[in-house]
Amino acid sequence: MPEFAPDVRAEALRAEYGYDIIAGESLPLLIAAAVAAPRARILEIGTSVGYSALCLAIATGAQVDTIEKDAGKLAVARRLWRDCGVSDRICAHLGDAEDVAPRLAAARKYDFVFIDAAKSKYGSYLDAIYDFIDTGAVIVADDVNYLGLVAGDGYPPHKHRTIVTKMREFVRAITDPTRFECKLFDVGDGVAVCKKI
Numbered sequence: 357m358p359e360f361a362p363d364v365r366a367e368a369l370r371a372e373y374g375y376d377i378i379a380g381e382s383l384p385l386l387i388a389a390a391v392a393a394p395r396a397r398i399l400e401i402g403t404s405v406g407y408s409a410l411c412l413a414i415a416t417g418a419q420v421d422t423i424e425k426d427a428g429k430l431a432v433a434r435r436l437w438r439d440c441g442v443s444d445r446i447c448a449h450l451g452d453a454e455d456v457a458p459r460l461a462a463a464r465k466y467d468f469v470f471i472d473a474a475k476s477k478y479g480s481y482l483d484a485i486y487d488f489i490d491t492g493a494v495i496v497a498d499d500v501n502y503l504g505l506v507a508g509d510g511y512p513p514h515k516h517r518t519i520v521t522k523m524r525e526f527v528r529a530i531t532d533p534t535r536f537e538c539k540l541f542d543v544g545d546g547v548a549v550c551k552k553i
């Protein structure tokens with residue numbers, strides 16, 4: 357875990373919000389990718405209670421825009437950012453990312469995008485921002501091997517079928533070598549790090 361990570365706060369948040377926060381083993385990869393990327397402006401899709409946005413803001417010193425559809429979670433996130441002294445560098449946008457992301461991406465140049473919202477919608481989020489980000493922009497997506505069910509072509513259990521089918525489509529899109537340089541990492545529930553080419 358990088359030194360900057362507010363570990364005590366992370367444990368308290370994890371105890372309360374559980375799966376809604378990036379896995380401890382995936383966070384260093386997200387941060388390493390963000391620090392290595394050109395990083396004037398970051399877009400996060402899926403804020404939850406603000407932990408990954410906090411880590412991105414602290415680690416990179418960049419401006420972070422983050423999108424969340426749940427106002428209650430955003431209220432918790434704003435308190436966290438204020439307590440950690442980064443409120444001025446994180447801007448939260450309440451709404452459905454499918455509507456908000458293309459609006460933001462059309463208005464601002466994002467160098468780094470972290471996708472971590474509805475698992476069945478990753479393809480829609482990608483389509484929504486793709487034309488607005490430049491060559492060289494980096495996209496990190498969390499949980500791309502959702503419950504270990506996405507890799508391979510096994511038939512997923514009924515209750516996970518939609519997410520797994522959609523996530524497989526998303527992984528096909530980001531591993532298309534005419535559009536992205538992409539690496540899939542077997543950490544947490546699977547993390548993809550891709551660069552637009």
Ligand SMILES: C[S@@+](CC[C@H](N)C(=O)[O-])C[C@H]1O[C@@H](n2cnc3c(N)ncnc32)[C@H](O)[C@@H]1O
Pocket residue numbers: 375376377378379401402403404405406407408409423424425426429451452453454472473474477
């Ligand atoms: C896994 S959590 C995000 C965790 C956060 N990135 C972190 O690691 O601290 C996913 C969040 O995406 C939000 N979400 C799901 N679908 C959404 C949508 N269509 N638009 C905006 N937010 C959405 C959920 O409410 C949830 O809080």
